[in-house]
Amino acid sequence: MTLFTAQNFTHMSQTRLPPEVWLNIVRYSSRHDVLYNLSYVSSEFNRYANTLLYCSIEWEWQEVPFHCILRLLENLVTYPELGRYICYLRIERTDPFLNYDWEPPRRERYWRYRVPSEHGELYQRLRNHIFDLNLPDTTRWVEEVRHGNPYVFVALTLSFCSNLRYLSLDYSFVQMGGWPGRLITAAYNATPAAHPRLPRTSRRRSSSLRRGRQMAGSGVRGIPRFEMLEKVFYGHNVPDTWHRGNSGPLYPQVHPHQFQGLFYLPAVWSLGVWLRHPPTFAESPHRVLNIGRIRDLCIVRATIQETDIEQILRRATSVVWLHLGLSYHPVTGRPFQTPGNPVLNGLLAVRDTVALLSVGVEYEIIGFRHALTDQDRRNWAQFYGFLHQFRRLVDVELPIQMLLGVNGHPTADRPTLGSVLPPTVSELVIRWDNWRAWPGWTRGQILGAIQQHLLNTLYLTPELEIVTVRMWRGLPVFPRDTQLLREQMLGATGVEVAEYTDAMTRGLMPTRPGPLAW
Structure with missing residues (x-):
């Protein structure tokens, strides 16, 4: 059996096959480690592999590690063009459960006092990205990023997904701030206008952070309008709530603009x-x-x-x-x-x-x-x-x-x-x-x-x-x-x-x- 090495793929990529054929060939390699290695063969195969690696994202919201959420967002901030490959995004709790007191599947903040040093550059890039998006209540978005709010990180992930076709988000996104819905609403409340200048303090950056801002802002200036989105399920898995008496718990208050x-x-x-x-x-x-x-x-x-x-x-x-x-x-x-x-x-x-x-x-x-x-x-x-x-x-x-x-x-x-x-x-x-x-x-x-x-x-x-x-x-x-x-x-x-x-x-x-x- 012929082994598909980097040299083999490099040689084959020089043949005159249509991109659709190569994409179907790569699609048979369903294992993510194979696709990951293919992405290093050439720029052509990098494009094919990324199309499959990023086209569908499914997470069990109560189980996905926090660092996975950060890693995805960091990749999108560094390489915004990856966001256009994401067509299917499903993040929800799927196991059957009762909700006695409206405890969310995961906590709201992971960084208690300040951003950890290893994520300092990511924080600066996300801060710049939020200003680029011209979101309402910008300071609140930045504050939640500083505290490591995973619900905000998922919402910011959406800001890169201009070609999204399917979106399904857990009920807790409605409960815990409604950040994804607020992002979509902001896209349609905004009128074409120049983006505001960043605060003076945000312009005092090192050259590396300045380059990071340029990468983060390329092609993502402004919120996408999700014009290809066909199926949306937002909080549709809301649980049944049980209490022995008539006193509660009642439904939690949620943000009205989401x-x-x-x-x-x-x-x-x-x-x-x-x-x-x-x-x-x-x-x-x-x-x-x-x-x-x-x-x-x-x-x-x-x-x-x-x-x-x-x-x-x-x-x-x-x-x-x-x-x-x-x-x-x-x-x-x-x-x-x-x-x-x-x-x-x-x-x-x-x-x-x-x-x-x-x-x-x-x-x-x-x-x-x-x-x-x-x-x-x-x-x-x-x-x-x-x-x-x-x-x-x-x-x-x-x-x-x-x-x-x-x-x-x-x-x-x-x-x-x-x-x-x-x-x-x-x-x-x-x-x-x-x-x-x-x-x-x-x-x-x-x-x-x-x-x-x-x-x-x-x-x-x-x-x-x-x-x-x-x-x-x-x-x-x-x-x-x-x-x-x-x-x-x-x-x-x-x-x-x-x-x-x-x-x-x-x-x-x-x-x-x-x-x-x-």
Whole structure:
């Protein structure tokens, strides 16, 4: 077998093969150490190897060492042209977990008092780079760099990634300052203007630092507008929070300006976001809202006003897959109490385009125990039968209360499951949200409503193939307890009935692949 040495590659690189062919040849060397060695063969192979070494970056946020974050940023500051190779960036916590007190996956500051001497030159370069970007609140960015804030370092990494196509960031980036979102927002708030002069103290540098600034600023002056970014998931993995009582913990406060820029990105068609503050919907010649071009929209555990939800959905004229997750304050908020029911109005605004619909309704304390009032019953009853207005609906996931009301006991005015579902639905997921509300629904009552539909009114939903009951993973329920009943329903009707437990975060159709699996 022929060994691929540096001499062999140097000789082969002189042959007249198109660059695309060489790139495909190098792509077979998936090991990073091989690609790293190839990058030293010649300038040509350095370009091919860097294309593959930097094109995709995936980090487990709770595990990636701090020095890896620094090393990547140092390489980008020294060689800014490497940033254009980065197309895929995914930094998030992926293991299942509960969050009792909103402790972030990693600490916010790694340098307690001053920048370590071995990182002094990197600090100076980053400081100059921040001034070049003309970021709002520049001194705060510089201060966080001085303290070794990894969330800021990742945000500054984005400033080099002008060709980024996919971005997925952990929920803690929203919680811990919102630096990446603030960077994107700043890119669209800035108007074309000359950059300010650096402070006098920053101009007193050694010649080596001056050369470092020239390298750091070449081609990166100003924030990129991420015009190739197609998929953005920003905090979409926000965890479920559990507390034995009704006192908390409540959601942490976050920076309000980190979400605006997400709705200006011109090429984004898939957006998932833990939306804590609404966009302003302001437009100008250099920033145009992109909501109307989004096809997959996942709003996770949003705490914004219901009227803002309506405004977003009214502008989402192209959305095909929609997850709307609403989270309410346990003291000051009750679902759908806003006059006119803007949430229902917003959902009906997308009825002609949505084929896959998912809605979640919960409180900031996921196990919040509260008594339901007559007003609550009237608020939820406004949704009776609204699905019939969706012409293309195939898969649907809704809280049981949105389908059949807040009370599991049969009443004269409570509809049946068959009467509220459109005939086009092939998969139904029933969310057992707000299970501690009383009087509410029990697991047995939900299965009873499903059984009644399958045995008596299945003809109303001829396309129905599977019904799933989705429950929070902290509940003491076991699918094997109801296995016999579910098998009997399958044998009698041919429709599968399943039970599924998880964190109840974003819309999930457990039996179907595709964007719902995210």
